[in-house]
Amino acid sequence: MKDFEIVYEYVNVSASDALETFIKDKLATIKNRYDFVIRADVFLKLDNKDIGSQHHCGIRLSAPGPRIYASSDESDFEQAISETIRDLKDQLEKRKAKMSNY
Secondary structure, eight states: OTTOEEEEEEESSOOOHHHHHHHHHHHHHHHHHOTTOOEEEEEEEEEEETTEEEEEEEEEEEOSSSOEEEEEEESSHHHHHHHHHHHHHHHHHHHHHHHHTO
């Protein structure tokens, strides 16, 4: 993806090429549809609690205007990433609609 930077940050979990590829593929759909997005900061965190592991994914997008952020806690990283991407797409649709009004 040209001119699109993805920065990964891991907390309590090792870096994973498979997860980074999964995230890159998911973010490609965002970049293709919303070309005004220039950067994504991806935060992956594993919380080990008494009730089981919680996989947390947070993604912050840099675009014109305020940054866009979404996060999700799920039973595995793939679900958390997918849910977070869905939330981001909803926010991006609203941003795109506002941008087209001006």
